Amino acid sequence: MTTRVLIVRTSSLGDLVHMLPAMSDIARHIPDARIDWIAEESFAEIPAWHPAVAEVIPVAHRRWRKHWWDARTRRERAALRANLGGRRYDVILDMQALMKSVWLVRQAHGVRHGLDWKSAREPLASLFYDVRHRVGFWQPAVLRQRTLAAAAFGYALDGAPDFGLTALTDGVPIDEAAVIMPSASRDDKLWPRDDWQRVFDDLQGRGLALRLLAGNEAERARAQALIQGREGAVVLPRMSLREVAGQLARARLMVGLDSGLTHLCAGLGRPTIGIYKASTPVRTPLEGAAYTASLGERGQSPTARQVLDAIDQALA
Incomplete structure (x- = not known):
């Protein structure tokens, strides 16, 4: 029944x-x-x-x-x-x-x-x-x-969280690329430009291409400004949610601000590093089958060094 x-x-x-x-x-x-x-x-x-x-x-x-x-x-x-x-x-x-x-x-x-x-x-x-x-x-x-x-x-909770997204990830080849989410719904969540540049230098030094996400024209302009003059970095065109999920599923890792897409990447089982500045990760930490790091706190963003150390662990 x-x-x-x-x-x-x-x-x-x-x-x-x-x-x-x-x-x-x-x-x-x-x-x-x-x-x-x-x-x-x-x-x-x-x-x-x-x-x-x-x-x-x-x-x-x-x-x-x-x-x-x-x-x-x-x-x-x-x-x-x-x-x-x-x-x-x-x-x-x-x-x-x-x-x-x-x-x-x-x-x-x-x-x-x-x-x-x-x-x-x-x-x-x-x-x-x-x-x-x-x-x-x-x-x-x-x-x-x-x-x-x-x-x-009426059942007892047990086991690790299963996001049920294997149809989007099974058999998907991993690209030598990092997906970057440098924008968020609020300006107080943004991370300093100089810190992003240090992260970009590190990722490209590891041979990873940079693929930046942007949801609207303001975000696109911000992303383009961050990678201006930098070879091997692109701002991805506007895509459907499923197409974005496809990019995340193929990524070697993601570094993003506290946003829904960053949480989606973790749920897809890809290594994900989240940067928190205007919200606390206590209630909404990244969770997934692969490595995740939820860095920062409300009113205190993580340093570039903390993010670089997390990248080391994610790619180890």
Whole structure:
């Protein structure tokens, strides 16, 4: 008999990557589970990559909130409400614990699970669940999500995290190249130019080509400025999320700021070094099957020497 499961976690990119090991756990411990997942439309590819996820139901909160009362937005919200209202699940698990995720949880039929008052980021969300679970707030994100899933389904958490992304990595040849993510969503996460130059010198001295990622024109301009006059370095063109994942899967290693793509690279099992400056790695450290280093702290970025030492270890 199939156990029908609805997962609610809409965004962001890194948060969805952190969710993937919990899906592997559910599939392993509840082998008859059929897992559907509600995710933000721009990140819907990520849950779809996991073999245990049967269907991804896209939601467009980020687009809708800019035009909440437009006719198109109202039609799309009504269509989603009708879609979810026609479904019945054995377990509805809100792994986001925000009021915006509660809005989605309440539209589907089934036993609703989520975090309790002390565990939720927005405690009011806990009032809307049928079953509430206590999960340590300051646990690393991957462990926190795995622990919540284990509590909801009644199994004991065990084993290393499995991101379920082998379809993107199996048989993929590794290039002699380093992928660099020098941009982030906020300027206070940026790392000094001189430090980047020291890292670039080191990587190219090891015979590695440099491939820089950029998501918009401002990021592209910043990346181009960082490699100006440097042979063997390119800024990659704008790509789909899957194409970016392909670049990461082939990389010898990645060095990047605290961003969703840096966490994706770690989840793909490639050596990854993360530079933290405006956030703490306590809650969102890099995790993966290969070497990872989460360097720095809120208000204190790592030195170039620390990053170079991590590169030594990653390539050892």
